[in-house]
Amino acid sequence: MRRSLFSNMRTAVCAAGIAAPIWLLLASPAPAGGPDSVESTAAAPTDKVARGKYLVTVAGCNDCHTPWKMGEGGPEPDMGRMLSGHPEQMELPPPPQLPKGPWLVTVAATNTAWSGPWGVSFTANLTPDSETGLGKWTLRDFTSTIRTGRHMGRGRPILPPMPIPMYKHFTDEDLAAIYTYLRTVPVVKNRVPEPMPPIGG
Numbered sequence: 001m002r003r004s005l006f007s008n009m010r011t012a013v014c015a016a017g018i019a020a021p022i023w024l025l026l027a028s029p030a031p032a033g034g035p036d037s038v039e040s041t042a043a044a045p046t047d048k049v050a051r052g053k054y055l056v057t058v059a060g061c062n063d064c065h066t067p068w069k070m071g072e073g074g075p076e077p078d079m080g081r082m083l084s085g086h087p088e089q090m091e092l093p094p095p096p097q098l099p100k101g102p103w104l105v106t107v108a109a110t111n112t113a114w115s116g117p118w119g120v121s122f123t124a125n126l127t128p129d130s131e132t133g134l135g136k137w138t139l140r141d142f143t144s145t146i147r148t149g150r151h152m153g154r155g156r157p158i159l160p161p162m163p164i165p166m167y168k169h170f171t172d173e174d175l176a177a178i179y180t181y182l183r184t185v186p187v188v189k190n191r192v193p194e195p196m197p198p199i200g201g
Contacts, residue, residue: 052181067110084188086112086122120196121159
């Protein structure tokens with residue numbers, strides 16, 4: 001299962017802070033080109049829920065917030081637990097020592113727990129569960145979190161691999177659409193653990 005740690009290069013690059021997540025560029029329609037150019041087959045949706053689903057999809061939110069499982073073709077998101085974050089029933093051993101040399105992070109097989117210089121972070125439950133997810137969050141809470149990189153805009157820092165430096169550039173309309181869509185996904189009651197400090201921290 002450790003091979004899945006590096007199966008999603010987009011997410012690993014994002015967590016390492018090496019480069020911007022290229023897939024975010026897909027959120028904008030491709031410019032018109034000649035007959036040899038590759039163009040989108042459909043315009044970006046304008047309905048708020050549909051637009052939110054589109055943005056959540058192309059921004060790769062399921063890459064980290066949906067637990068991964070082993071499928072026929074290898075690791076894949078378990079859409080039966082879509083956007084529910086790190087599984088609360090998954091008991092992890094203490095994080096390993098920080099990798100040496102150019103390696104930076106260690107990732108759980110579910111792609112929902114990340115250990116690095118910041119400590120251990122667990123991806124959040126984005127479903128509208130009122131106790132363990134975003135059910136009690138207001139649009140202002142959600143927007144402030146993305147804009148400031150702090151929980152509800154005033155709490156602890158949002159840790160890697162969440163690409164806040166890129167996501168904070170979403171427009172207010174984009175964030176409202178994402179928030180509206182997240183209110184419609186199936187509720188999953190799943191209490192994600194609190195982050196852990198760095199080893200020796």
